[in-house]
Amino acid sequence: MSPSEIFGSKVFNDATMRERLPKATYKALKKTIDEGLPLDPAVAEVVASAMKDWAIENGATHFTHWFQPMTGITAEKHDSFISPTSDGKVILEFSGKELIKGEPDASSFPSGGLRATFEARGYTAWDCTSPAFIKDDSLYIPTAFCSYTGEALDKKTPLLRSMEALNKQAMRILKIFGNTTAQNVITTVGPEQEYFLVDKSLYxxxxxxxxxxxxxFGAMPPKGQEMEDHYFGSLKERISNYMKELDEELWALGISAKTKHNEVAPAQHELAPIFSTTNIATDxxxxxMDLMKKVALRHGLVCLQHEKPFAGVNGSGKHNNWSMATNDGQNLLEPGSTPHDNAQFLVFLCSVIRAVDEYADLLRLSAANPGNDxxxxANEAPPAIISIFLGEQLTDILDQIENGGAKSSKSGGELTIGVTTLPPLPKDTTDRNRTSPFAFTGNKFEFRMVGSSQSIAGANFILNTIVAEILSQVADKLEGSQDLNKDVQSLLKEMVKSHKRVIFNGNGYSDEWVTEAEKRGLPNIRSTVAAIPVLIAEKNMSVLSKHGVLSKAECESRYEINLENYIKTINIEALTALEMANRQIVPAVIAFTTDLANSIIAIKNTGIQADISAQTELLTEVSSSLSSLKKNIKILQEVTEKAASMHGDSYNQACYYRDTVFTQMTAVRADADxxxxxxxxxxxxxxxxSDLLFNI
Incomplete structure (x- = not known):
């Protein structure tokens, strides 16, 4: 089958709905999807019947409400379509009620204190804006997940809330500028996914x-990534076959996997999709991520999505390409050919700049997890300092605005390569900056800090909310303006002057930038543990609750969940390190020293006056390192036990795991390596x- 035949074949998408639903039902559902109108239960009943018939025709026997709890992965409970009849047979049924609502047990998912263990009831609610699909003979229905009392227990609910908040405030701005065609504003995302592949037998x-x-544990191999020969290198046959099958699986689910290539580190790769609406992109x-792992196993491989599977080589991120667009296709972050004259664009641009500056701590939190630490x-990813790269053209325009008004825009011109047979190339108006955590890349912002294992829901609901807040403040000032051009210019000048500190086009990896950022007053939140408390800072809880994205109770619950996740992660790592060190590494070293000592004794017993200084020096060095390893193992055991026994204050416990347990793990590793x-x-x-990175 060709890609066009494969694409969307397992999705109950718009084309399928238009074909299978009555016209009135289709129009009503589209109004809900496109305009955010309430869903009529009668419509849901008709949709459920059509969805069931389509799913069964495509081999599905079960359905599941698919949701994204605070575990960082997805969850699903499968029910068959069968319903017993009085004659001992079954019929296949699926009602509108089953489509709209599910009732999974909420007590076993992280709730951060929102739910007691005995309070089990939770609800999943159909997200009709994200198409249902078939996978593994089940109909998957994307849903939000909330508690019996209505609080969000998942990552999707605040994302959907934030999208509504941004739509509301962005539409106010468009009306101010006389836009009468747009009915709503959505945010769009294209998340690039980095990952490693290793042989399963070695894994x-x-x-x-x-x-x-x-x-x-792991000492560096003789060769790492220093030759830069893996990046964009030719694909090995085994990897190419894996990527081909992965593409086909993704295309069938309507996922527009577009780009695939080798990344910088050996055994590292990347997949990039075409952008889509944020909640769909998140799904x-x-x-x-799930299919990457499943398809890898079919090829005798394991897909690693941890942010740093291997010390000393590049880790993996997830570049979150974010923008805003209207329902009629206008990208609100498109500068146009004369951006200095594009007042609407400049208002949206400066609003994003102000949002990132004022809520840098929240944005940093959205990319915080133990792996990303x-x-x-680490000279491979953006620093922990939030800054914005704009490039020469836009920086120049903002400088003009600050100094009285923008009157011109720098152009890119043409790039002449100097070979007569090669055509002149149109040159972009600015270079790219891979060291920037938040870079403008033509008509979108690329948030490069997000970790490869993370759901992009967190980064995007924060981005949507903080931009919505600034847009609301801008709309408050400009609505009812008697001289819009004058008031816009005045507002832009004020925003540029107050928030230009966050704009930095230089080398984010340099020590000089750390010093400069401190002078500018930009926060440098170096660890996940340090980032987590910003969620319950009054300023941040206020903006999240104001726009209905997270209540104070939901913020507090996520604060506890994030701390608990950090504590559990480091504890599991420490216990694993202890087991490997005690039961694998120490016995192997003892066996080696025993063999070495026996060889020294054997040589001496021959009576030959041979030089055994090399063996003796090696035995001394290995024995000394083994002694140090054993001492550090004992200390790690003690501090891990102490950390696990700390109760009552999750933040202090997390700090102890970071500052003491993790540090001691590093000492154990140094000896072992x-x-x-x-x-x-x-x-x-x-x-x-050497085995893991080069044996594929």
């Missing part, structure tokens, strides 16, 4: 990869970095 021999997703990205600021370089490779008990 199965690494308990750290199995339990934590990253290697807790698609969760599906993409290894990645951010040194021993790996000394011990006979045949005796070393776990696959090495």
């Amino acid at each position: 199965d021999a690494r308990k750290d990869l199995i339990f934590t997703g990253r290697t807790l 698609h990205n969760q599906l993409t 290894h990645r951010l600021g 040194k021993l790996e370089t000394l011990v006979d490779s045949d005796l070393w008990p776990i696959p090495t970095y």
